Amino acid sequence: MKQKRFIDLSVSIENDVPADPPGLRPQITYLNHQKSASEMAEFFPGITPKDFPDEEGWAVEEVTLTTHAGTHMDAPYHYASTMNHGQPSATIDQIPLDWCFRPGVKLDFRHFPDGHVVTAQEVAQELDRIQYQLQPLDIVLVNTCAGQAYGDPSFLSKGCGMGREATLFLLEQGVRVTGTDSWSWDIPFKYMTEQYQQDGNSQAIWQGHRVGRDIGYCHMEKLHHLELLPSSGFTVACFPVKVHAASAGWTRAVAILDE
Numbered sequence: 001m002k003q004k005r006f007i008d009l010s011v012s013i014e015n016d017v018p019a020d021p022p023g024l025r026p027q028i029t030y031l032n033h034q035k036s037a038s039e040m041a042e043f044f045p046g047i048t049p050k051d052f053p054d055e056e057g058w059a060v061e062e063v064t065l066t067t068h069a070g071t072h073m074d075a076p077y078h079y080a081s082t083m084n085h086g087q088p089s090a091t092i093d094q095i096p097l098d099w100c101f102r103p104g105v106k107l108d109f110r111h112f113p114d115g116h117v118v119t120a121q122e123v124a125q126e127l128d129r130i131q132y133q134l135q136p137l138d139i140v141l142v143n144t145c146a147g148q149a150y151g152d153p154s155f156l157s158k159g160c161g162m163g164r165e166a167t168l169f170l171l172e173q174g175v176r177v178t179g180t181d182s183w184s185w186d187i188p189f190k191y192m193t194e195q196y197q198q199d200g201n202s203q204a205i206w207q208g209h210r211v212g213r214d215i216g217y218c219h220m221e222k223l224h225h226l227e228l229l230p231s232s233g234f235t236v237a238c239f240p241v242k243v244h245a246a247s248a249g250w251t252r253a254v255a256i257l258d259e
Helices: 037-041 120-129 153-157 164-171 189-199 207-213
Strands: 004-008 027-031 060-064 072-074 101-108 139-143 177-180 218-221 234-237 248-250 254-258
Touching: 101 120, 120 164, 153 189, 164 207
Parallel strands: 101 139, 139 177, 177 218
Antiparallel strands: 004 254, 027 060, 072 218, 072 248, 101 234, 234 254
């Protein structure tokens, strides 16, 4: 039997990491064994913390976060109320699990500058370079320069983004799950705002996301360690947490390689 190697493509959900705009960052309160001993004792009348081994209760964490914190998968419902030219958009609990365990392919776009909008031609050129022919339901991961900036305040403004035509190019070949190590599938908001102020073209805002109105698809954001992956020859497992009627779900994305 072949040995498997697992590469964790996810970031941790934690306090004080500038991986989201202010107001959207996770807040975690940690209750250690000593602090929770009294709380645990209340479940068992007559018991006091002194009755527990080392006077320890359970460890518990209280977490406040959005469904888009940490490594997560966006559902079509995040992009718009409809997909596939008029159908109700799927929420994250409605995403087929069959989409989430598939062969992966990595597109290396680390050479593109921050704010560059990737085109369909550039995607085709990268596929030619790595000599890969896309298959329906392949999971396509986009490696940008943002991955190396994770944890730094500059992260929110780092990386290229996938434009409308580039996204359509993938979806029209049957891809339904994609991912990026950037904060967003689109270019950072900083550059999106600058472009809008120059030309007034509102159609360019969130253009990669909005493609879900035409073809329903999911993408993952804030992936990590994509630079460790080969261009192909691996499997991606990326099942999202089943949050009822939600626009996204936290995802422990993992690449599986044969040794």
